[in-house]
Amino acid sequence: MVRGVYIHIPFCHQICNYCDFNKFFFHNQPVDEYIELLGKEMELYKSQLEDARIETIFIGGGTPTSLTEKQLERLFTLIQAHIPLNDIVEFTSEANPDELTFEKMKLMHSYGVNRLSMGVQTFDQDLLKVLGRTHSNEHVYEVIEHAKKIGFPSISMDLMYGLPNQTMEQWKYSLQEVFRLKIPHISAYSLLVEPKTVFYNLMSKGKLSLPGEDLEAEMYSYLMDEMDKQGYHQYEISNFSYGGKESRHNLIYWDNDEYIGLGAGAHGYVNGIRYSNHGPLKKYMQTIESNDKPFMMQKEVTETEKMEEEMFLGLRKNAGVPMDVFYNKYGQSLQNVYGKELKELVEKEWIEMNNNHVRLTRRGRFVGNEVFQYFLK
Structure with a gap:
């Protein structure tokens, strides 16, 4: 939605x-x-x-x-x-x-x-x-x-x-x-x-x-x-x-929810499809004038990609990723999908797992991009 x-x-x-x-x-x-x-x-x-x-x-x-x-x-x-x-x-x-x-x-x-x-x-x-x-x-x-x-x-x-x-x-x-x-x-x-x-x-x-x-x-x-x-x-x-x-x-x-992006070069996420609009003004405007959406790119997000995005977007938040929300969205537990990665990151003290959440530690905030790479399969 x-x-x-x-x-x-x-x-x-x-x-x-x-x-x-x-x-x-x-x-x-x-x-x-x-x-x-x-x-x-x-x-x-x-x-x-x-x-x-x-x-x-x-x-x-x-x-x-x-x-x-x-x-x-x-x-x-x-x-x-x-x-x-x-x-x-x-x-x-x-x-x-x-x-x-x-x-x-x-x-x-x-x-x-x-x-x-x-x-x-x-x-x-x-x-x-x-x-x-x-x-x-x-x-x-x-x-x-x-x-x-x-x-x-x-x-x-x-x-x-x-x-x-x-x-x-x-x-x-x-x-x-x-x-x-x-x-x-x-x-x-x-x-x-x-x-x-x-x-x-x-x-x-x-x-x-x-x-x-x-x-x-x-x-x-x-x-x-x-x-x-x-x-x-x-x-x-x-x-x-x-x-x-x-x-x-x-x-x-960061909640990995859907939004409409309008305008030249804008990005959006609607009905499970991520898209980006044409950036050059002429191309954007000509496409709209033809009554077409000005897509430069459309990509249907697979279930695996949705789970990846859930992690690297959600971990940006200090609250982290709620384990129950992940399960309700994807029908699988975080441990089942990312058990090995979570174990390594906990050992590095880059993430912590408590109160039903996976979140970055203070130390992990300094190396966020490295943490996110763990979830990109």
């Missing part, structure tokens, strides 16, 4: 040096036409949407806030027309702090957006320039002030560590600002240098100086300790919240 909808807005006014998501520089792009075709793609999912109880909507990018107020309003009008909103508990939009005006925020709130996810990344101004970010700390403070005035129930911030030449002191300062601002949800990721990014090209030329593994591990350890001291609950490898402000949408992914 489909639980969530993801909508991709692939436009940016500035391309960040680390970003490998499907995105296009805003200038001279067919933005209005793209929004209309998003509405047409929603129509193509009419039967799945009518049969579902949609709990979450997440608008990501790219940069959704790169749209004008008029374009945002048209997007929200299409969402209201095609997606059942009665059961929505979380409606998130990603945002760049320097593009999120008071007027845009009021508009978004009036259409039901109740969670803002801001790409802050760091509070160090020099590192912001290295990343190719265009906002300042003042933009962040202003957005938070406006959000409180308007009445947004939740704000999330993305932070990054392991950045080029980043020091421990710079990382500590970013976390201190988050705590001072009392942001209820934090996603904190280590930098991954991906192909087709500015950082990748620099690294290939030996011109990207990154912190070593030891310093990056120290940053992650400090993150977990300080979040705990400040009353945050770490509910996933990279995500922390307080006051029940976990990302309900991302939990759909």
